[in-house]
Amino acid sequence: MAPVLEVSGLSTVFHTRAGIVRAVQDVSFSVEAGETLAIVGESGCGKTMTALSLMRLIPSPPGEITAGSVKVAGTDLLKLDEPGMRKMRGSQIAMIFQEPMTALNPLLTVGRQIAEMVSLHENVSRRAANARAVEMLHHVRIPAPERRAREYPHQMSGGMRQRAMIAMALACRPKVLIADEPTTALDVTIQAQVLDLIGDLRKELGTAVVLITHDLGVVAETADRMIVMYAGRKVEEGTTKDLFADPSHPYLQGLLASIPKFGAGEGTRLREIPGIVPALNNLPKGCAFAPRCSAAVAKCQEAIPPLETKRPGHAAACWVT
Amino acid sequence: MLLDVTDLRKTFPARTGLFGNVIDRVHAVDGVSFRIAEGRTLGLVGESGCGKSTVGRAILRLIEPSSGTIRFQGDDITNLPPKQMRALRRRMQIVFQDPYSSLNPRKRAGDIVAEPLLVHGIANAAERREMTEAIFAKVGLQPRQMGLFPHQFSGGQRQRISIARALALGPAFIVADEPVSALDVSVQAQVINLLMDLQAQDGLSYLFISHNLAVVEHVSHDVAVMYLGRIVEHTDKATIFAKPLHPYTQALMAAVPVADPSVRRDKKHVMGDVPSPIDRPKGCHFHPRCPLAQPRCRTEEPVLREVQPNHRVACHLVA
Ligand SMILES: Nc1ncnc2c1ncn2[C@@H]1O[C@H](COP(=O)(O)OP(=O)(O)OP(=O)(O)O)[C@@H](O)[C@H]1O
Ligand SMILES: Nc1ncnc2c1ncn2[C@@H]1O[C@H](COP(=O)(O)OP(=O)(O)OP(=O)(O)O)[C@@H](O)[C@H]1O
Ligand code: SF4
Ligand SMILES: [Mg+2]
Ligand SMILES: [Mg+2]
Secondary structure, three states: OOOOEEEEEEEEEEEEOOEEEEEEEEEEEEEOOOOEEEEEOOOOOOHHHHHHHHOOOOOOOOEEEEEEEEEEOOEEHHHOOHHHHHHHEOOOEEEEOOOHHHOOOOOOOHHHHHHHHHHHHOOOOHHHHHHHHHHHHHHOOOOOHHHHHOOOHHHOOHHHHHHHHHHHHHOOOOOEEEEEOOOOOOOHHHHHHHHHHHHHHHHHHOOEEEEEEOOHHHHHHHOOEEEEEEOOEEEEEEEHHHHHHOOOOHHHHHHHHHOOOOOOOOOOOOOOOOOOOOOOOOOOOOOOOHHHOOOOOHHHHHOOOOOEEEEOOEEEOOOOO | OOEEEEEEEEEEEEEEOOOOOEEEEEEEEEEEEEEEOOOOEEEEEOOOOOOHHHHHHHHOOOOOOOEEEEEEOOEEOOOOOHHHHHHHOOOEEEEOOOOOOOOOOOOOHHHHHHHHHHHOOOOOHHHHHHHHHHHHHHOOOOHHHHHOOHHHOOHHHHHHHHHHHHHOOOOOEEEEEOOOOOOOHHHHHHHHHHHHHHHHHHOOEEEEEOOOHHHHHHHOOEEEEEEOOEEEEEEEHHHHHHOOOOHHHHHHHHHOOOOOHHHOOOOOOOOOOOOOOOOOOOOOOOHHHOOOOOHHHHOOOOOOEEEEOOEEEOOOOOO
């Protein structure tokens, strides 16, 4: 099957007084219809900037997409003018955020906002758009959707607002849904409900999902494939099962060893990754992970390791492993 | 027993009427009892707003309990006057979630850690410096970093500074309120290992508050689960993770994503939201979300009972 989303060689920088911040460097990946791809990595590694680049929502200036292509069903979004891009947002590619209030307008009822999204992309009557809004709220399992459609965002609980945002994002059946930490601010029982919902909608509508998270548990439970980012670059890629079972990159090895596991037994120590993530305006010359890496050799300080296929469907960027 | 908390309650006024009379109350903590022995860790878990932080602060009397008793090292400290309470803080301390906002940005790290010594009039300047250096080394910071300001440290290092400050007076007990929740996964491990090493060395006791069940399982000896201000299940770590009895504990555990794709299961997830702590459901607070609820659950409050030795559960259905 041809992928619906194909990102290749994407690079995004920020021009700041402290120099050029290389937030996303040469990142490539693709996602098929109905597939979930997770992007994982620590705070500041460029996950959100990757997502905003796909949506062409990078604030510019200071930001700038300097290279790459983002193809949705064959169309390169980076070549579109702004009106052309506006037509794509919502109908072809949509995004949900950690904080629903960044997407929802506090002054409009939830139903009205969803209906407006529908009217923007489809030639339908006001009544049909309103009906679609209610249908979408029902679809994301909001009880009493007719009544809820008339409520304002602040009248809803956090979990309910997250659902409403998902309803709005999916109202025009986009081919690609980007979910940036959609459950990080939610309680675990609500997180489970929202993740179930995204999974079900993906199956029903065949949406390709890009799920951004730093929670490896969420990745393990929801993603078919994953990419690992470190300091703005993709450092490893593969199926979720394969990467958890046999990670190649020392960074992913370290991450997996540093999280507590159930039933590990009394007094076991967690493995630590020493040091901290480097600043993106002052990256080391070689592998960005080298200063923290226990496997590093001289070459690692010298040159950036290329992404290499380690096994079929599994690639990593490391000189050693 | 190092700490013995009985029937602790704390309400906050939620809404006041025209004449300053309180109309609604938030029942933040509603009759919580537990004990913590020397060298042990009690993990306190539950979802946002269930009252975990309020419990932690009330035991240290950082907020005044509405009722209940707190005994620390045998003494009833519930009504200790402020001056004596301040002296007692040498032995009980707190570490907060946010290492960014809990440190004064204009103070040097060394001064932040030495401040409790200064406040309590311990030692002279030279001795204090020596003690601070020792604490720095103990939490894995370089003594030469004492002159730096908080923003010059990473998140994990800042959390080490908060822990160092809490350790300065040689406490016996620390409330750790979400101490690793704001940290990156690769850094979390550093702080968890540090807390466990300190316990092994000095016999510290912890009340470890977290919503991350995997972390709680890793650090705790016993675990108490809270829902809307009450403990609904409380037993040793192995039992609660192997055989949770309360439907809420079971729901919580089923909801936690497990970082192992080979055990991906089709799980039934509990529906609905956590109700408001102002207007709580009658009967069992969990009944509107409980898959097992019976008519009795809607009217009658289940009490926390010992159903097996050292295993307490508040549910009508657990025999
Ligand atoms: N407006 C800006 N100016 C300069 N640098 C920026 C700007 N916005 C983002 N950055 C930098 O881009 C990098 C990538 O940020 P991004 O938000 O993508 O991280 P992230 O992986 O989403 O992290 P988190 O998990 O914390 O959300 C960061 O180092 C950040 O400091
Ligand atoms: N000073 C206050 N005034 C009014 N209500 C308060 C106050 N402090 C806490 N509450 C309320 O008491 C309840 C318990 O709050 P608490 O902070 O103890 O929860 P928690 O379990 O620590 O939650 P979280 O996981 O979000 O930190 C909440 O409903 C909260 O809104
Ligand atoms: S008492 Fe009833 S409602 Fe409450 S947890 Fe037990 S079965 Fe569920
Ligand atoms: Mg982000
Ligand atoms: Mg709290």
